[in-house]
Amino acid sequence: MMKEIVPRRRIVNALMLSLTGICTLLVISALFFILGYLLWHGGRSLNWDFFSKLPKPSGETGGGMANAIVGSAKVLLVATLIGVPIGFLAGVYLAEFSGKMFAFTLRYTVDLLNGVPSIVIGIVAYSLVVLPMKHFSALAGGVALGIMMIPIAVRTTEEFLRAVPNSLREGAMALGATKARTIFTVVVPAAISGLISGMMLNLARVAGETAPLLFTALGNMFWSHGWLAPIATLPVMIYNYAIAPEEDLHQQAWAAGFVLLALVLLINVTARMIIARGPAASRR
């Protein structure tokens, strides 16, 4: 019933398939273009001042983003302290303890939280932390980013714990271990490489987030002391400098963008390579 392969079908075949190849090439080249441009432009503007000096007041050239680098680290620390424990423990619950109905509800809710736009989470953190405290703070920024870390922490933990074969659990219990002991001394260590790389990916994703920090951590041209003051962060500085009129600030934005992207991609590639070689890989 099929026509014999006439030249027209052959041509269409070759044409369409090469079109798909071209599309893929275009998409990949977008990545290399972004990387290359940032490398070139950002690398040129990068100097030791960037890492050691504070931003200069408006109008003066020079200066750096030392406070933003430290600020990002502080906010991410708070975020990790909030997001990782809650996410990890809930993931343990899903993987080891829960029943069907509650698991479904929890997973659905976690997916819901994951889909919330980051700016909306910023609004919530504003309303929960900034409003009562009456000023912007590193804590508020950390809360916003921590909330964003929870869903991925839950999903990664559950996935990697489930990947641990049941024989390990049964072996531990056969030796007399309680369930809690089995989980925390046998199952979790077995899944640890996946868990850590999952958390690294989580951190990398959240490290680049700007929107939720715009009105929680706000920003600071100076060193921020403690956790309850507005604080500069790398992504927010990039944004502020990019939309500023001064060309000098644009150069600094490129440098900062380079540093941020380099960090994020480094963490991503490392984490994915750990996962690819890990025990969960054999399941795929």
Place this chain on the structure above:
Amino acid sequence: MATATYVPGTTPPHPAARSFFVRLRGGDQIAYLITLASAVAILLLVALLVYELYSKSQTTIHTFGWHFLATSTWDPNGGKFGALPFIYGTCVTSALALLIAVPMGVASSIFLAEMAPPKLSMLLTFLIELLAAVPSVIYGLIGIFVLVPLIRAYLIPPLTSAFGFLPIFKGDFYGVSFLSAGLVLSVMVIPFIVSVSREVLLAVPVEQREAALALGATKWETTWQIVIPNASTGIIGSVFLALARALGETMAVTMVIGNTPKITASLLSPGYSIAAVIANEFAEASGDLYISSLIFLGLVLFGLTIVINAVARIMVLTASRGRA
């Protein structure tokens, strides 16, 4: 492990009859309670999120009612607020982004799933997924300083000379516009379409392809007429996921859209989106009505993304659960 002492001559106590406190000491109950507490905390957090958004929008809801969503004035000084320009901008930029990203993304996923040898396919997929890891503000940087000048120099002149009569290409182009935002968004959204579509295409059973090839179909005919229809639910699901991402995207859009609350058919005109207006104006907003209007916009965005994400997940789930 019964911890009650065993008296010879009687039957030993049943292990499950250990008291609550004995089990508590063994750690099981504590672990269960702590992990359960974390799980419940997440549920409460989400409920709190929705409550905060809703309660802080009350001022606007009481003043304007749902009419807020249909009004197009945005005048903070005069106290008049309307959501329409932002809803319009969000929809236009997302639609444009999908218009570009869906063909490119699906085509790439076809190449990666059907054409490329497995090793190459994994490498390229890895690289495309790295695109998804690039922070939004970096896309914004490239958008403002690279993409916009390029569009202005190379894309707009031929576009306006050839299609300038169309209402969507009327008017002057200053760089920041719906068009620029849509283009940047499309690049951000392609990786999602590619990775999900590729997985869905790979899930189509090999037997289907082999049957088509055995009947004499070319590779393209097999892909287009057999594999894609099989995977269509999943591919549409990936499009919805991409849409949800595009709707909520803030930084890259706000850097290239022009931040002008305007409703116009021309893609070359500057505009505004929901996420962009919140990002720009929230930190300096004063007055309860202003802030609650912005929060109400956030609530609208929240609702929109929830619905679309839910639809997307249902579609992707039913597709990858397999036709086997």
